[in-house]
Amino acid sequence: MRRLAFSFMIAALAAGPAAAEQDLLLGADMASPAMTKAEMSRADIEAMIRASDGKPLDLHDKALSGLDLSGLNLRGANLRTARLNGTNLRGADLSGANLEQAWFLKADLSGAKLADARMFGITARDANLSGADLSRSTPIGDFKGANMSGAMLVDLKGGADIRNQSMGLMRAVFTSVNLSGANLKGADLGRSRLEYADLKDADLTDVVLMGSDLSGANLTGATVAGADFKNVDVSGAKLIDLKGEASAKGWAQRVNADRAVTRVSP
Known part of the structure; x- marks a missing residue:
C-alpha cells in the first residue's frame, strides 16, 4: 500500500500544472491502522x-501516528517511510534525520530541529512547523497547507534538480503554506510550487x-534582495x-507581471 501511494505521489509531483492538482494521497488508505495507529509507545x-549509546535510532517504516514524542532526541534517526x-x-530534535517518504499529516513539529534532514518524498500536509529549523534540509515533497510561520529555512534545498530526471520533476510543494515571517535566506526553491x-x-x-x-x-513586506525571479509566475501575487x-x-522576466498586485487598493 505504501509503495503504491508513493508511486502516485511521484507521478503527481512530476506532472505538469494541471495534473499537479491531483490528490497526492491518491492510492493511500488513510483510514488504515498503518496510517492512524502506533505500534510503539513513547x-x-x-x-x-537510553540503550542506543548515542547512536541514531532505526525507526524506519514504523507506525508512530498519534504519539506524544515532544522534546525527544531523535537526531539522525532513520524514519524513512514511517507514519x-x-x-x-x-521541540523534538530531528537534525540530520532521514525522513524520506515519511508521513507527517497534521503532525505538530512546532519548534522542532530539522536542520540537514532528508525529506525526499515526504508528505506533511497541514503539519505545524511554526518556528521550526529546517535549515539546509531537502523538503522535496508535499507540504500543502502547512504552517511554517517564523521558521528557519536558511539554505533550504527544495528546488527541482533538472540534472536528475530519473524520478521526474520532483520539487517542494508549498501550496497554501503559511511562511509569514520565515527566514529563507539562500534557499533554493527553483521550479517549486x-x-x-x-x-x-x-x-x-x-x-x-x-x-x-x-x-x-x-x-x-517581504525582503527580495538578490532573489531570482526569472520565469516566476506572479499572476495575482x-x-x-x-x-x-x-x-x-x-525582475523584468517575471511571468504575468501585469497581473500581479503591486499596491493596496484605495
Missing part, C-alpha cells in the same frame, strides 16, 4: 534512546525562485511594499 522509544500522522513532535503561499514579511534574500509558481501568493526589489534578479 516509553518504548525512550527506552531505545507519524498527527504525532506531537513539538508556492501558489497562494503566505510570504508576508518573509526574508527571501538571495532565494532562487527561478521557474517557480507564485500565483496568488502574498509577498507583502501581492508584491506590495517589497524590500530590496531594486537588486532582485530577473
